[in-house]
Amino acid sequence: MKRTHRWGRVYLLFVFAIMYTPIGYLMYYSFNSGGTMHDFQSFTLKWYGEVLSDDRLLIIVLNTLVVALLSAAVATILGVIGALAIYYVKRQRMKNTLLALNNVLIVSPDVIIGASFLLLFTLAGIKLGFASVLLSHIAFSVPIVVLMVLPKLEEMSPTWIDAARDLGAGSRQVLSRVILPFLTPSIWAGFFMALTYSLDDFAVTFFVTGNGFSTLSVEIYSRARQGISLSINALSTLLFLFTMLLVVGYYVFSQKGGRMYGIGGRK
Amino acid sequence: MERAWRNWYLIPYAAWLVLFVIAPLVFLVYESFLDIDGQWTLANYEKVLTPIYLKMMAYSFWYALLITLASLLIGYPTAYWLTKTRHKQLWLLLLILPMWVNLLLKVYAFLGLFGTYGLANAFLQAIGVGARQLLFTDFSFVFVSVYIFIPFMVLPIFNALEELPPSLIDAARDLGASGWTTFRRVVFPLTLSGVKAGCQAVFIPALSLFMITRLIAGNRVITLGTAIEQHFLVTQDWGMGATIAVVLMIAMAVIVFLTGSGRKEGSR
Secondary structure, eight states: OHHHHHHHHHHHHHHHHHHHHHHHHHHHHTTBTTSSSSSOOOBOOHHHHHHHHOHHHHHHHHHHHHHHHHHHHHHHHHHHHHHHHHHHOOOHHHHHHHHHHHHHHHHSOHHHHHHHHHHHHHHHTOOTTHHHHHHHHHHHHHHHHHHHHHHHHHHSOHHHHHHHHHTTOOHHHIIIIIIHHHHHHHHHHHHHHHHHHHHHOOHHHHHHOOSSOOOHHHHHHHHHHTOOOHHHHHHHHHHHHHHHHHHHHHHHHHHHHOSOOSTTSOO | OHHHHHHHHHHHHHHHHIIIIIHHHHHHHHHTTBOTTSOBOSHHHHHHTSHHHHHHHHHHHHHHHHHHHHHHHHHHHHHHHHTTSTTHHHHHHHHHGGGGSOHHHHHHHHHHHTSTTSHHHHHHHHTTSOOOOOTTSHHHHHHHHHHHHHHHHHHHHHHHHHHSOHHHHHHHHHTTOOHHHHIIIIIHHHTHHHHHHHHHHHHHHHHHOOHHHHHTSTTSOOOHHHHHHIIIIISOOHHHHHHHHHHHHHHHHHHHHHTOSHHHHHTO
16 A cells, blocks of 8 residues: 555656646746757846836736736626526526526637627627727636635525524625625635636637737737747746736635635636 | 515626627527628538538547547546645645646747757657657647646546545455455546546537647647637638537537536536
């Protein structure tokens, strides 16, 4: 038994090495003065300087952050409303239908979401750009928030609501004093999840971005198509550190709010 | 009073459902019956059934299957050993941390790793195999995809393993089953829901990857996703793109139906 454990550990180490090699590789060469992702010549910070002095790139980073924060905030509000809506539906059939519809955007491949949103915006006459990207990010984040909040809601004992009502609370007070405080950790977890989905999304954005507006993922894609440039490496190092911060935040909240629901839905 | 209060929540949520779930799907189906000039036609569906497209679909499914199987083969033992480590939640977090690194950056990293003078070729040379062309091959496409999907496979299996009562394993051992028999007859069947959820989480997106095929596989591998992207954004033949999307959706629905609702069971 002990021996197999040791092999298990070796195996895990191997998997971890594979998982982190590409990320480490990117970071390592971001300090290479040689300009390629092989043959490390000497240590330099010039790629970081290049990233930080690239106004266009900084605007894109800003765009990406604005879209992520706005869409996550709106999606969280809509998602909490959605979870409450599903929670209060009493008929099981109706509930299952709502849940199935909720999950459509989670199981659909990004390409299909992107293509169908492109059709939607074109037919609705919405100009492709900031608005269409923001709307689609809100749209695909809502079901994730619902899925993170709903289990917590189902966990809540209904007697609490009865007790609050018996003590004279109106429906507004029940919501603000009982339900929402109880849901807070899962709402934050949902917000973080929506944030990471938005920051990470490429395919949907790629379809609905049009000309003139770009997010980081789309920009990285178009730069990577032109080949290797170490400023992308520098950028990715900065992004990785930023993501670590986000993950730590998410981890803290999800530890409070229960299990890591919903991850593993997309790429 | 009670009723009116409940309906308040349903209004914005239902509006979202109609606008962003139902309407886009309806438009997609509608578009699939239009030709490039906006005339009604069934030609798109006829075209999808020609050998060129059927072959592309078969390839797409074949690659998705390969990617799913490879992820499962690597992911299951990973999840299994993870549950045996001491600080398993921390290790799990570390394993899925790369999920939060932008997908494009991970793919981009492989442009360097698999390049002619990259680390992979240096390694191959060191062990005596010799350098070879790695980029723009189907191998690199499958490898990179598996790399990206492993966390998606590990997570549901890990959860399923965690929910397995340890007493069942003790019982099997007490009844004289060897380690392997215990695994085969007790552990694996009881974590099947996680395996199904993981396979769904990998197979469906694997059908539609287009950025990986574009960046890593050159244009050697054309998946359904690549074809949709091509029709929508390059040739502007939206009708054809929508038709392929509809076919992909039907295929997806069949897969979800066949594998059962593994996702639900897995998260119970």
